[in-house]
Each structure stands twice: as structure tokens, then as C-alpha cells.
Amino acid sequence: MDSFVWHPYTQMKDWPKFDIISKGKGMWLYDSRGNAMMDGVASMWCNVWGHSKKELTDSMIKQTRKLQHSSLFNLTNDKAEDLAERLVKLAPGMYRAFYSDDGSTAMEISAKMALQYWSNMGEKKKTKFVSLENGYHGDTSGTMSLGYVPSFFSKFKPILFPVLRTPSPNRYRIPKGYSFEGYQEFCLEKIEQIFSKNNTIAAFVMESGAQIAGGVIIYPKGFQKKISKMCKKHDVLFILDEIATGFGRLGSMIEYQRQESVPDIVSFGKMLSGGYLPLAATLANKKIYDSFLGEYKDMKHFFHGHTFTGNPLACATSITNLSLYKKYNLISKIKKRAIQIQSRIEEISNLDLVGDVRHKGMLMGIELVSDKKTKTPVSLSKRLPQKIFIEAKKHGIYQRTLGNIVMVIPPLAISEKELDFLLDGTIKTIKNISSQV
Ligand SMILES: Cc1ncc(COP(=O)(O)O)c(C=O)c1O
Missing domain, CATH: 3.40.640.10 (Type I PLP-dependent aspartate aminotransferase-like (Major domain))
Structure with missing residues (x-):
């Protein structure tokens, strides 16, 4: 399908691979064929309640x-x-x-x-x-x-x-x-x-x-x-x-x-x-x-x-x-979810490619390096962001990296179970791309 949209921060040669999102419900985005993926970046760090929250609509x-x-x-x-x-x-x-x-x-x-x-x-x-x-x-x-x-x-x-x-x-x-x-x-x-x-x-x-x-x-x-x-x-x-x-x-x-x-x-x-x-x-x-x-x-x-x-x-x-x-007493709920993220940091830090994990509240950045001792960032010339994006989708999540940093920035009202899904998927994604970068 041809498109007339010019996308932000995007090499437009990639266009045919884009998913067309036509619906959002809770933490999930749905493409035009009905496939779901979790919104792991809160639609560029802004989504609070998930999509189509009744009170808001x-x-x-x-x-x-x-x-x-x-x-x-x-x-x-x-x-x-x-x-x-x-x-x-x-x-x-x-x-x-x-x-x-x-x-x-x-x-x-x-x-x-x-x-x-x-x-x-x-x-x-x-x-x-x-x-x-x-x-x-x-x-x-x-x-x-x-x-x-x-x-x-x-x-x-x-x-x-x-x-x-x-x-x-x-x-x-x-x-x-x-x-x-x-x-x-x-x-x-x-x-x-x-x-x-x-x-x-x-x-x-x-x-x-x-x-x-x-x-x-x-x-x-x-x-x-x-x-x-x-x-x-x-x-x-x-x-x-x-x-x-x-x-x-x-x-x-x-x-x-x-x-x-x-x-x-x-x-x-x-x-x-x-x-x-x-x-x-x-x-x-x-x-x-x-x-x-x-x-x-x-x-x-x-x-x-x-x-x-x-x-x-x-x-x-x-x-x-x-x-x-x-x-919904959101700020105190966020504090619980932040503790949940904190409890997984050691596991994430021990992954092969992970040099550093930085976390506060509902923000986590996972810095990927090719050598933990020298802290050399994973090379971007091997299209790391695209590889992460494609691999994460296999685990049901929409994830976006910033250079060599995997961003975990979910909608703030994410539930305990949904957050586990996101963290599990992120871990599997990082494990599986180890051999590709
Ligand atoms: C700290 C900060 N300031 C300003 C902006 C710009 O906001 P916008 O993309 O809505 O123009 C951003 C966007 O990510 C941001 O992170």
C-alpha cells in the first residue's frame, strides 16, 4: 500500500513495514488486521490511563x-x-x-x-x-x-x-x-x-x-x-x-x-x-x-x-x-508499580548486552553495550533500533529505543500483570537480539 505520510525521525525507505494502528483499548494497540501489541512507550511517553478510557472519551x-x-x-x-x-x-x-x-x-x-x-x-x-x-x-x-x-x-x-x-x-x-x-x-x-x-x-x-x-x-x-x-x-x-x-x-x-x-x-x-x-x-x-x-x-x-x-x-x-x-489514587499506584520494576533490575542488569539500567518511577532506560568492561555502546550501524522493534513485536510489545538505550515507559495506570508482561517481553527481546548485534 502506498502512503502519503512522512513520519518523524524515520527513514522512509522502511515504510512498507509499518503497522497501521486503527484501534486502542487499555494498554493495547490494534493494527488494521486485529493484531494486538502492548503500548510499551505510552505513545511517546504521554499516555496515562491506556487507550479509550471511558471517562476521558x-x-x-x-x-x-x-x-x-x-x-x-x-x-x-x-x-x-x-x-x-x-x-x-x-x-x-x-x-x-x-x-x-x-x-x-x-x-x-x-x-x-x-x-x-x-x-x-x-x-x-x-x-x-x-x-x-x-x-x-x-x-x-x-x-x-x-x-x-x-x-x-x-x-x-x-x-x-x-x-x-x-x-x-x-x-x-x-x-x-x-x-x-x-x-x-x-x-x-x-x-x-x-x-x-x-x-x-x-x-x-x-x-x-x-x-x-x-x-x-x-x-x-x-x-x-x-x-x-x-x-x-x-x-x-x-x-x-x-x-x-x-x-x-x-x-x-x-x-x-x-x-x-x-x-x-x-x-x-x-x-x-x-x-x-x-x-x-x-x-x-x-x-x-x-x-x-x-x-x-x-x-x-x-x-x-x-x-x-x-x-x-x-x-x-x-x-x-x-x-x-x-x-484512582494514581500516584500511590505508580509507587507500587515502581517497586515492581525495581525488583526486576538485577535480572535485567545480568543480561549479556546490558551495561546499565536506570530507573525512576515509571521510567526505565536499559543501556546496551557490546563490552560491559569498556562500556562500549552497541553499534547502531547494525540497525539496533529496528532489530529491537521487530523482536519486541514478536513478544507482543511496541518498544522504541533511543540510540543504544531500550526505553520502558508504559502508560502510568498499567496493572501489575500487564507490567510483568511488558518486562518479560523486554527481557526476552534483549536476550534474543544478543546474537544479532
Ligand atoms: C523533556 C521534554 N521537553 C520537551 C519535549 C517536546 O515535547 P513535544 O514532542 O510535545 O513537542 C519533550 C518530548 O519528548 C521532552 O521529553
């Missing part, structure tokens, strides 16, 4: 009949208002919510907010950003600049703005001569040095709790908190990205609360709508928001907006999603 239908879209330019809508209030009450220290359609735009917005904040304050010099190496904040030009993953973005370098970058503490790949604690200190000192030598820094930007796309790097305790303190000390805005790590993925509703590091600006996306509709929100504290108030002639208002900003259908779905977290 009912609320979508109800809202569709009332109001599908109306703009936030000069008007508002009841669902956008209701959701913003809930988000602000949920996220400590935040004061207002600015809507967008996806994680990348939410992070573009956070950077623009920070820049315009300093401009509104009359601080024209503060225009530079600092971020962590291996950070990922999206695929638009601004976010590729903020979170530069070289293998993804080197082709676009000519149009990216310069960002100062500091190392992130990957316990598995510490440079020679450092203990893990020593390396953390080194990473923090680099930030301190940049802050104390420059009075031009607008903001520090990082993923909250862990970096995912840049290699599943889970921060050690206190790391994020220390950075937030340095930002305060040097009058640098602290911007967090909770698009992939908030709303339960790491086992907490608001990860920065657990990290004891309240930001000036934070973004949520992916799971915000339960993973059903494109919706993201950038929340700012009162200090930021107040700087945008003034006479019209001052031109201090925020220069940003999209056609679908505050879409009522997406907001209504998100309100229902939030109410389900409470109704």
Missing part, C-alpha cells in the same frame, strides 16, 4: 457537542479558565498558566517569557541561556538551541542560537579520576563559575528530575535543588521542563516539589491531557507575571499566541484527566 464527546474551539485572543472560555486555576493550585509557587499545543512550543514560550521578563525589567543585558548537556526540550529552533542533542540536531546548527552548556551527572559514564560525588560537585561548580563570571545570563533551563531523550540520566538527590539555589543567588531565572517527567512519570505529581526546587517558570505537556490531545501549559510565578503588566503603550504584554491556545476540548479532557488522578 465521554468528556471529550460532551465537550465536542458544546464548544470545539474558540480563541483566547480578546475572549476566554470556561474550560481554559477552570484548568488554569487547577494547574496553578497544583503547582506550588506558580501564579498564571499560558497554554500551547505541545512540549516544544511550551518550552519556546518559557524562553521567550524569560527574555521578555528581563526586557520588561529594563535589564537589556540579560539575554543568554545556560542549560545542561544532554538536555532535550523539543524540536523547534529555540528548543533545539536550549537542549542540544548532537546526534539529532547537528544538521541545524547554523540556525541555532548559542547556549552555554554544563555537564550533567551520568553515574554510568563518569570521566576518569572522579568519584560520582566528586563529579556532581564538578558539574555544579561549572554552573557557579558561569554565573559568577557573567551578568548576562537570563535563565538556567533543565528537565526536572531526569533527562530522558538525552540518555535517561536521573539526577542524584540534591542536584536540582543546588542549581535552583545558585539561580536565586545570582539573580538568574530558573526554568524547569516537566513535560516528560511531571504528572506521575517519575512517581510524583509535581517533580520539582519532590526536588525541593521551585522554579520561576515550568512547563507541562504530554500527560496533561492524559495523552489524548495536544496540550501544554507554561506556568509562571507572580514576579514574572507582574513584570508584564503596564500601560498598553509600554508594550510589556507577552508577544506570543497560537491559533489553538487554550483549546476548550483539550482543556476539558485535561480537567477530567486531573480528576481521575484523584479518583
Whole structure:
């Protein structure tokens, strides 16, 4: 069959092999021939309840009949208002919510907010950003600049703005001569040095709790908190990205609360709508928001907006999603599932190809190496991601690797039995591809 769709991050020569998904129910995706596979990556890390959750589809239908879209330019809508209030009450220290359609735009917005904040304050010099190496904040030009993953973005370098970058503490790949604690200190000192030598820094930007796309790097305790303190000390805005790590993925509703590091600006996306509709929100504290108030002639208002900003259908779905977290006590269930994952880590670590397993909450990255001693990554030239994908399907799961890292990122409400199925299938997949790479 011919296709007219151009797929993301995909060599389109592979097209004839693609499965056409036509139905989703619970943890399962069904292709047009009725074959089922478990959604082992939560449809790009966003699905919360599994597919076709009745409460969510009912609320979508109800809202569709009332109001599908109306703009936030000069008007508002009841669902956008209701959701913003809930988000602000949920996220400590935040004061207002600015809507967008996806994680990348939410992070573009956070950077623009920070820049315009300093401009509104009359601080024209503060225009530079600092971020962590291996950070990922999206695929638009601004976010590729903020979170530069070289293998993804080197082709676009000519149009990216310069960002100062500091190392992130990957316990598995510490440079020679450092203990893990020593390396953390080194990473923090680099930030301190940049802050104390420059009075031009607008903001520090990082993923909250862990970096995912840049290699599943889970921060050690206190790391994020220390950075937030340095930002305060040097009058640098602290911007967090909770698009992939908030709303339960790491086992907490608001990860920065657990990290004891309240930001000036934070973004949520992916799971915000339960993973059903494109919706993201950038929340700012009162200090930021107040700087945008003034006479019209001052031109201090925020220069940003999209056609679908505050879409009522997406907001209504998100309100229902939030109410389900409470109704089903999801965060405490996630804690049990996280213990279940933890109990399998030794078994996974002992597999031939596995160099390191990094896990927190409902996120697990399994790093594959060809030599455990030298930690040499399994070569991608042998089409490792495709091999994993094909092998995993034989065990009934949809799995996606990030380079040499097998990602286990299921819908958050996965049951004990379903999670065992996913972990068993992942183990069998890694065992069976050992001879092929
Ligand atoms: C931490 C983080 N920020 C931003 C994004 C971009 O989100 P989106 O793909 O919705 O644009 C992602 C996507 O994976 C992400 O993981």
C-alpha cells in the first residue's frame, strides 16, 4: 500500500513495514488486521490511563457537542479558565498558566517569557541561556538551541542560537579520576563559575528530575535543588521542563516539589491531557507575571499566541484527566508499580548486552553495550533500533529505543500483570537480539 505520510525521525525507505494502528483499548494497540501489541512507550511517553478510557472519551464527546474551539485572543472560555486555576493550585509557587499545543512550543514560550521578563525589567543585558548537556526540550529552533542533542540536531546548527552548556551527572559514564560525588560537585561548580563570571545570563533551563531523550540520566538527590539555589543567588531565572517527567512519570505529581526546587517558570505537556490531545501549559510565578503588566503603550504584554491556545476540548479532557488522578489514587499506584520494576533490575542488569539500567518511577532506560568492561555502546550501524522493534513485536510489545538505550515507559495506570508482561517481553527481546548485534 502506498502512503502519503512522512513520519518523524524515520527513514522512509522502511515504510512498507509499518503497522497501521486503527484501534486502542487499555494498554493495547490494534493494527488494521486485529493484531494486538502492548503500548510499551505510552505513545511517546504521554499516555496515562491506556487507550479509550471511558471517562476521558465521554468528556471529550460532551465537550465536542458544546464548544470545539474558540480563541483566547480578546475572549476566554470556561474550560481554559477552570484548568488554569487547577494547574496553578497544583503547582506550588506558580501564579498564571499560558497554554500551547505541545512540549516544544511550551518550552519556546518559557524562553521567550524569560527574555521578555528581563526586557520588561529594563535589564537589556540579560539575554543568554545556560542549560545542561544532554538536555532535550523539543524540536523547534529555540528548543533545539536550549537542549542540544548532537546526534539529532547537528544538521541545524547554523540556525541555532548559542547556549552555554554544563555537564550533567551520568553515574554510568563518569570521566576518569572522579568519584560520582566528586563529579556532581564538578558539574555544579561549572554552573557557579558561569554565573559568577557573567551578568548576562537570563535563565538556567533543565528537565526536572531526569533527562530522558538525552540518555535517561536521573539526577542524584540534591542536584536540582543546588542549581535552583545558585539561580536565586545570582539573580538568574530558573526554568524547569516537566513535560516528560511531571504528572506521575517519575512517581510524583509535581517533580520539582519532590526536588525541593521551585522554579520561576515550568512547563507541562504530554500527560496533561492524559495523552489524548495536544496540550501544554507554561506556568509562571507572580514576579514574572507582574513584570508584564503596564500601560498598553509600554508594550510589556507577552508577544506570543497560537491559533489553538487554550483549546476548550483539550482543556476539558485535561480537567477530567486531573480528576481521575484523584479518583484512582494514581500516584500511590505508580509507587507500587515502581517497586515492581525495581525488583526486576538485577535480572535485567545480568543480561549479556546490558551495561546499565536506570530507573525512576515509571521510567526505565536499559543501556546496551557490546563490552560491559569498556562500556562500549552497541553499534547502531547494525540497525539496533529496528532489530529491537521487530523482536519486541514478536513478544507482543511496541518498544522504541533511543540510540543504544531500550526505553520502558508504559502508560502510568498499567496493572501489575500487564507490567510483568511488558518486562518479560523486554527481557526476552534483549536476550534474543544478543546474537544479532
Ligand atoms: C523533556 C521534554 N521537553 C520537551 C519535549 C517536546 O515535547 P513535544 O514532542 O510535545 O513537542 C519533550 C518530548 O519528548 C521532552 O521529553
